[in-house]
Structure formats: structure tokens, C-alpha cells
Amino acid sequence: MKNHKQNPHFILIGNQILKWYGQNARELPFRNTKNPYNIWICEIIFQQTRIAQGMQHYENFVARFPDVKTLANAHSDEVLLYWKGLGYYSRALNIHKASHQIMNDFGGVFPEKYEDILYLKGIGKYTAAAVSSICFGKQIPAIDGNFYRVLSRIYADDFDISSSQAYKYYENLALEMIPSNAAGDFNQAMMDLGSEVCKPRNPLCSECPVQENCIAFQTGKISEFPVKTKKVKVESLELQYYFVGFQEEFLIKQRGDDFIWKKLFEFPTDIPDDFREFSINEKIVKHKLTHKNLVININRVVLSSKSQLDKFAFDNGFSIINKDNSQQKSFPKPLENYIDGL
Numbered sequence: 001m002k003n004h005k006q007n008p009h010f011i012l013i014g015n016q017i018l019k020w021y022g023q024n025a026r027e028l029p030f031r032n033t034k035n036p037y038n039i040w041i042c043e044i045i046f047q048q049t050r051i052a053q054g055m056q057h058y059e060n061f062v063a064r065f066p067d068v069k070t071l072a073n074a075h076s077d078e079v080l081l082y083w084k085g086l087g088y089y090s091r092a093l094n095i096h097k098a099s100h101q102i103m104n105d106f107g108g109v110f111p112e113k114y115e116d117i118l119y120l121k122g123i124g125k126y127t128a129a130a131v132s133s134i135c136f137g138k139q140i141p142a143i144d145g146n147f148y149r150v151l152s153r154i155y156a157d158d159f160d161i162s163s164s165q166a167y168k169y170y171e172n173l174a175l176e177m178i179p180s181n182a183a184g185d186f187n188q189a190m191m192d193l194g195s196e197v198c199k200p201r202n203p204l205c206s207e208c209p210v211q212e213n214c215i216a217f218q219t220g221k222i223s224e225f226p227v228k229t230k231k232v233k234v235e236s237l238e239l240q241y242y243f244v245g246f247q248e249e250f251l252i253k254q255r256g257d258d259f260i261w262k263k264l265f266e267f268p269t270d271i272p273d274d275f276r277e278f279s280i281n282e283k284i285v286k287h288k289l290t291h292k293n294l295v296i297n298i299n300r301v302v303l304s305s306k307s308q309l310d311k312f313a314f315d316n317g318f319s320i321i322n323k324d325n326s327q328q329k330s331f332p333k334p335l336e337n338y339i340d341g342l
């Protein structure tokens with residue numbers, strides 16, 4: 001990406017941020033590498049998971065799947081298992097599909113070009129920019145919520161971040177301030193500044209390297225930025241499950257590749273009428289996904305014989321499992337919690 005003529009005042013701010021990063025960068029294991037495979041995996045994990053929560057998962061994931069080839073050769077169930085606890089499992093399935101794309105379309109070598117990285121399954125502009133800048137030294141800003149927040153406050157800029165033009169707008173603004181060849185460090189600096197200092201609520205302005213140049217701070221208008229007008233539509237959805245068991249065992253089946261919770265395991269969603277008399281209780285669980293509020297009704301059905309369980313499993317393609325070996329399967333979070341509570 002070509003850099004146009006830069007604004008010296010903006011460059012000064014960019015340099016202040018970079019200097020601050022040089023002294024305050026968080027010590028994170030993936031900061032010691034420029035291997036695009038590792039950076040890609042950690043970018044995907046930490047987009048929706050806090051660093052402290054996801055660190056062990058990241059370490060375990062790259063220990064088991066240290067490179068693209070190992071990942072591509074693994075079964076998707078095992079990849080999902082290593083994602084267990086992180087949620088948003090579609091990320092794991094996309095990473096797995098992207099590993100096949102790298103093997104098939106790029107000869108097993110992680111692509112260097114921004115457009116090629118963007119072509120990989122599950123990689124959006126932000127991740128492609130982060131990998132390109134950190135691993136390949138490309139001058140491309142990686143714009144995310146942190147970026148929007150910090151820049152909109154520094155410049156008291158009321159450009160609506162929910163607009164479809166926001167990415168391009170802030171990308172151009174960032175290009176005005178990133179010193180030459182420093183996008184990799186600058187993008188990471190913005191990550192740290194946004195999450196550690198310029199937080200969504202109660203930013204720590206007294207620790208901020210750009211306080212004296214921050215218009216929102218200087219004018220006392222921090223809470224007005226960033227501007228976001230469009231509310232994301234959240235849909236409500238009711239789901240029905242039957243936890244069908246006999247003694248220690250119960251029924252599960254793997255979900256398909258469409259809709260939510262792709263490839264995860266679940267309980268039956270319907271039962272024959274003659275099972276209903278064995279229903280002993282019902283639990284209602286509320287769960288939020290990104291754009292959906294779920295209300296999940298889990299009915300517990302305790303059958304009176306093992307043969308009933310076996311026949312239902314055989315006729316309907318279910319597996320029979322117990323709590324211990326359920327640890328080897330990945331379930332949607334509310335169902336995992338239900339099993340843990342047994």
C-alpha cells in the first residue's frame with residue numbers, strides 16, 4: 001500500500017506512540033516471533049478472547065500444530081478440541097480450512113502478499129494487515145476497535161465508526177501518522193495503547209503518551225468518541241434440546257456445517273412421544289452470541305433401560321457417551337456447562 005504525503009503533526013503523534021511502545025510493550029510470547037503462522041493463529045485467538053484467558057490455548061495449539069502442514073493433516077475434530085474453552089468455534093474451522101488453502105494454493109508456504117493473505121478463509125482486512133505488517137514489513141495499518149477508539153479521540157473525529165466507510169477512512173488517517181517502515185510496531189502499539197491505556201471506559205489519560213495532543217482529552221469530550229450510530233440488530237432465538245440418558249451415559253451428535261455452532265456436538269433436538277414420560281426436569285439457559293440472544297430449553301430425559309438408549313442412538317445416528325469421555329468432544333458453551341453441572 002502506497003503512503004501518500006504525510007502530515008508532520010500526525011507523524012509526531014505516531015512517533016510518540018511508537019516511543020511509548022518501545023518502553024511499554026507487553027511481554028507476550030508471540031512478540032518474539034515474526035513467523036506468519038504463529039502471528040496468524042494468535043491474531044485469530046486474541047481477536048475475541050482476552051490475552052490472559054487465551055494464552056494457554058495459544059501455547060497448546062502451536063505446540064500440537066506447530067506449522068501449516070501439521071494443522072492441515074489433522075482431523076477437524078481435534079482442531080476443535082484444541083479450541084475448547086475459547087468459544088466462537090467457527091474460527092478454528094476457518095483456520096483449518098485456510099491451512100488446506102495454503103497447502104493446495106501456495107505450496108504449503110504462508111503467502112506474503114496482502115491480497116493473498118486476505119483470500120484465506122476466516123482472514124479479514126485486520127488480520128491480513130497485522131500479518132503483512134508484522135511479518136513482512138508492509139506499511140499497512142490494521143484497523144480494529146482499538147484503532148477507531150484511539151484515533152477518534154486523539155483527533156476528536158466524529159466519523160461514524162459503524163459506517164461502511166469507516167475502515168477506509170481510519171486507514172487513511174493512520175497512514176498519515178505511521179513513520180516509514182514502522183507499521184508492524186505501530187499496529188502492535190495501537191493494540192497495547194487501546195487495551196491498556198485508552199480503554200473504552202475510564203481511559204488512563206495520565207499515562208498516555210499523546211495526552212498533550214489529544215483533542216478529546218484537551219476539550220474534555222472523551223466520552224463523545226468514538227461516534228457509533230448504527231446499532232447491530234440482535235435476533236432472539238429459542239432452541240430445544242433433550243438430554244437423553246440412562247445411568248452415566250447420554251446421547252450426542254455432531255452438528256452440520258451450516259448455521260451456528262458448526263461441527264460441534266449437541267444433544268437430540270427432538271424425542272419420540274413415548275420418551276416424554278421419562279422427562280424429569282427442564283432447564284432454561286440464556287446465552288448470547290454475537291448477533292443472537294439464545295434461550296435454550298434443555299429437557300432431561302432419564303430412560304428406564306439401556307436398550308432404549310441404544311435403539312434410539314442406532315436409529316437416529318447418535319453416539320453414546322459419558323461425562324468423562326465427553327471431555328474429548330467440543331460442545332457449544334451452554335451444553336458444555338450443562339454437562340459440567342451433572
Ligand code: SF4
Nearest residue numbers: 198205208211214217
Ligand atoms: S489522552 Fe486519554 S483519551 Fe486521549 S488518547 Fe490518550 S488515553 Fe485516549
